Amino acid sequence: MNYSYPDDELKPLSCEGRSRGRDSSRGELDSCMGNFSLTLIDGLDTLAVMGHYDKFKEGVNLVLKNTRYDTNLIVSVFEVTIRVLGGLLSSHVISLKLKEMGIFNDYNGGLLAHALDLGERLLVAFNTPTGLPYPKVNLKTKTVVTHSPVTCLACAGSLFLEFATLSHLSRRSEFYDAVSKTMNTLFSYKTSYSLVPSAFHVVTGAVVSYKSGIGAESDSYYETLFKSWAVFQEKKFYEQFKELYAALVNKTSMNGQFFFVNAQSPHPHPGDILDHLGCFWPGLQALAGDLEGAIISYQRYYDVFLKNNFYIPELFKSDGTARDSNYYLRPEFIESTYYLYKATKNVFYIEVGKQILKSIERCKTTCGFATLSDIESITKEDRMDSYFLAETLKYLYLLFATYENSLPYNVDDYIFNTEAHLFLVNQSYFIEAVPPSSFDNSVSPPLA
Numbered sequence: 001m002n003y004s005y006p007d008d009e010l011k012p013l014s015c016e017g018r019s020r021g022r023d024s025s026r027g028e029l030d031s032c033m034g035n036f037s038l039t040l041i042d043g044l045d046t047l048a049v050m051g052h053y054d055k056f057k058e059g060v061n062l063v064l065k066n067t068r069y070d071t072n073l074i075v076s077v078f079e080v081t082i083r084v085l086g087g088l089l090s091s092h093v094i095s096l097k098l099k100e101m102g103i104f105n106d107y108n109g110g111l112l113a114h115a116l117d118l119g120e121r122l123l124v125a126f127n128t129p130t131g132l133p134y135p136k137v138n139l140k141t142k143t144v145v146t147h148s149p150v151t152c153l154a155c156a157g158s159l160f161l162e163f164a165t166l167s168h169l170s171r172r173s174e175f176y177d178a179v180s181k182t183m184n185t186l187f188s189y190k191t192s193y194s195l196v197p198s199a200f201h202v203v204t205g206a207v208v209s210y211k212s213g214i215g216a217e218s219d220s221y222y223e224t225l226f227k228s229w230a231v232f233q234e235k236k237f238y239e240q241f242k243e244l245y246a247a248l249v250n251k252t253s254m255n256g257q258f259f260f261v262n263a264q265s266p267h268p269h270p271g272d273i274l275d276h277l278g279c280f281w282p283g284l285q286a287l288a289g290d291l292e293g294a295i296i297s298y299q300r301y302y303d304v305f306l307k308n309n310f311y312i313p314e315l316f317k318s319d320g321t322a323r324d325s326n327y328y329l330r331p332e333f334i335e336s337t338y339y340l341y342k343a344t345k346n347v348f349y350i351e352v353g354k355q356i357l358k359s360i361e362r363c364k365t366t367c368g369f370a371t372l373s374d375i376e377s378i379t380k381e382d383r384m385d386s387y388f389l390a391e392t393l394k395y396l397y398l399l400f401a402t403y404e405n406s407l408p409y410n411v412d413d414y415i416f417n418t419e420a421h422l423f424l425v426n427q428s429y430f431i432e433a434v435p436p437s438s439f440d441n442s443v444s445p446p447l448a
Contacts, residue, residue, distance in 0.1 A: 001040070002367070003015045003016060003017065003367045003368070004016060004017030004018070004039070005017070005037065005040060005062075006037045006040075006062075006066060006067075007019040007035075007037070008020070008032075008033040008034070008035060008036070008037065008038035008039060008386070009033065009038060009039055009383075009384060009385065009386060010039060010367065010368045010384045011382045011383070011384070012365040012367055012368030012369055012370040012380075012382065012383070012384045013365055013370055013380060013381075013382040014382055015365075015366060015367040015368075018033070019033075019035055020033050020034070020035055020073055021035070021073075028076075031074070031075055031076035031079055031136065032075065032076055032079035032080060032083055032386070033073075033075070034069065034071050034073050034075045034080060034084070034139055035071045035073065036067050036068065036069055036071065036084060037062075037063065037066070037067050038083060038084065038386045039386040039389060040059055040062065040063065041063060041067070041083070041084050041087040041088060041091075042083045042084070042087050042386035042387065042389060042390040042419065043059075043087075043386065043389035043390050044056060044059045044060065044063070044087055044090075044091045045087065045090045045091050045094055045390075045394075045421055045422055046389055046390060046393060046394045046397075046420075047059060048091070048094045048098070048409055049394055049397065049398065049407075049408075049409050049411060049422075050397055050408065050409075051408025051409055053098060053103050053104070056091075056094075056098075057098075057103075057104055057107075059091075060091060060095060060104075060107070060110075060111065063088075063091075063111065063114065064110040064111070064114070067114065069114070069117050069118045069121055069139055070121075070139060070140050071139050071140060072138065072139070072140040072141070073138070073139055073140070074136050074137070074138050074139075074145055075136065075137065075139060076135060076136060076155075077122055077125045077133050077134065077135055077136065077137055077155070077159070078135065078154070078155040078156075078158060078159070080118070080122065081122060081158075081159050081162050081163070082158060082159075082162065082220075082417060082418050082419040082421075083386060083387070083390065083419050084118060085115055085118050085119060085122065085162045085163075085166070086161070086162050086417045086419050086421035087390065087419070087421055088111050088112075088114050088115040088118065089111075089112075089115050089162060089165050089166065089169070089421070089423070090417075090421035090422045090423065091111055092109070092111035092112050092115065092169070093422065093423075093424060094409075094422065095107040095109075095111060096109075112169055112170065115166055115169075116166065116170055116172075119162075119163065119166045119175055120142070121137065121139050121142050122137060123174065123175065123178060124137055124142045124143065124144060125137050125144055126178035126179070126181070126182065127144075128202045128203055129203060129205070130185050130200070130202055130203070130204075130205045131178070131181035131182050131184070131185045132151055132156050132182055132185055132186070132200055132202040132205070133151065133155075133156055133159070133178075133182060133202065134146070134148070134149065134151070134202055135148055135150070135151045135152075135155055135202075136148055149201055149202050149203050150199055150200065150201055150202070150208050151199070151200055151202050152198055152199050152200075152217040152218070153186065153196055153197070153198045153199070153200075153217060153218045153221045154216075154217055154218055154219050154220045154221050155217075156182055156186060156200070156202075156221075157182070157183065157186045157220070157221030157224055157225075158220040158221060158223070158224045158417075158418050159179050159182065159224075160179045160180070160182075160183055160224055160228045161224060161227060161228055161231060161415075161417045161423050162417065163175040163176060163178060163179035164176045164179060164180075164228070164231075164232060165231075165423060183225075183228075183237075185205075186221065187240050189207065190243075190244065190247075190263075191210075191263045191264050192264075193247055193251055193263065193264075193266050194243050194244060194246070194247035194251075195212040195244075195247050195248070195251060195252070195261070195263035195266060196212060196218070196221070196244065196263065197209060197210045197211065197212060197263045198210075198211045198212060198213075198217045198218045199211075199217065210262050210263045210264050211260050211261075211262070211263070212252065212260065212261055212262070212263035212266070213248070213252050213258060213259060213260035213261060213278075214248060214252070214258045214278050214281045215258075215260060215274065215275045215277050215278040216275050216277045216278075219277050219278065219280060219281075219418075220280075220418035222241065222244060222245070222248070222284065223280065223284050223418055224417075224418065225237050225240055225241040225244070226238075226241045226284065226287065226288055227415045227416075227417065227423075229241065230415050230425055231415050231423050231424070231425055241288070245288065245290075249293065251266040251268075252266060252268055253268065253297075254268040254270060255300075256296040256297050256299065256300045257270070257274065257297070257300050257318055258274075258278060258281060258297065259272050259274070259318075260272055270318040271317070271318065272317075272318070273315050273316070273317060273323050274315070274316055274317070274318065275314065275315050275316075276312050276313065276314050276315070276316075276328075276330050276332060276333070277330070277332055278301075278332070279301050279312060279330075279332035279333040279335075279336055280332040280335055280336060281297055281336070282294040282295075282297045282298035282301065282336040282339070282340060283332075283335045283336035283337075283338065283339035283340065284339075285297060286336075286339040286340055286342075286343040287339055291343055291344070294336075294339075294340060294343070295340065295344070298336055298337075298340055301333060301336070302352065303320055304316055304320040305333065305352075305355075307320035307321075308320065308322055308325075308375055309359075309375050309376055310355050310356075310358065310359045311327045311359055311372070311375040312327075312330075312333050313325050313326065313327065313375055314326040314327070314328065322375070325372075325373070325374045325375050325376065326371065326372065326373055326374075326375075327363075327371060327372040327375050328371045328383075328385065329360070329363065329369060329371055329384065329385065329387075329388045329392055330387070330392065331387060331388075331391035331392040331394075331395055331420065333356070334353070334356055334391075334392055334395045334396050334399070335391065335395045335420070337349050337352050337353055337356065337395075337399060338353075338395045338396075338398050338399045338402070341353075341399055341402065341403065342402060347403075349399070350399070350400070350403050353396065353399045353400060356396065357396060360392070360396070362378050363378075363380065365380065368384050369384055369388060370382065370383065370384060371383045371384065371385070387419060387420075390419055390420055390421070391419060391420040394420050395420065398411065413425060
């Protein structure tokens, strides 16, 4: 807030903000930025989780006063949904809770109006024959980028929590209807091995890539399936997750490591390259009840962590050797550490958390934290993604606060979306909401 607000991101070496239209383009990396104070919105609920209610209220009021979503910019539907729409909805529900507690008495529900404005701008992406959303839209004109018609499994399959929640809160079914069609289409692509390909043409429906696995381009789809069941109790999501989970374990893993395979002919190859994004998987396994599998797969990532100067590089081989030595302050390994500690209460995971904390401290600058272009030399880059505040520090804080039994805000009633924004499992605070009649409220037990 001191160095970069109202810009989208902080440049931690320059100690100034990053804004589209003023700073030189970084290509796809900028697609999450819409000149809507991205880092503030993404980090708001972290303030609440940490008990900084005054700062949280200040941030909410700044968003309500100053933030707009009609910029003439092309943005990623996926990134803006999980970061901005998710952040607005999460902070709205938290604000209602704080109002009930007498902490935020003057909150008038304005974040929901912001979420509706943004949701309507993103909704145009779903207007396709397949129901798969275009990956990019222009926020001002509400038009899609037609020359970019290919989407990935994670890009299309990680939007349900946000859009379904927007339907609940607004009593408008079109958001739920759009994203429900997307989820139905994606599951229909599973092969005879119950593996889902990773890329599709949104107009023709053609499969563009049969690569299948838990890592980049696929990761958060599986997470969203399970969490959508947990939040909305739609039995079909549980059944789909259970089937796909079993296939991933049986067809893509070897010795506790998960590889990319061809969904039509799956054969894990230990020589293949793995990625940091896959580190979320042990946490999801623990959340879903497969604690034995979670402990084993977590240990494989921890081995990589030890081998690489107490970082997990962006890309690495199955023996832990780095293939891309960047470290982008990502949250996935910390996320799994938190879930494994919650599930086991084993202080080993607290000790890992201390090691992670020391590694992050090496990234510190005078005004923030910088990504690393090389984890051996600790070479810093002028980049700090908004997820660092939304996810990385939130999970790290929750790990230690859970251990010390000192959480100021009860997070046990919530499920985190893939950007670590809070979505209520118990819908009691969705006061304005009337669920669409198509919701299936039958309940299934967890995997365990």
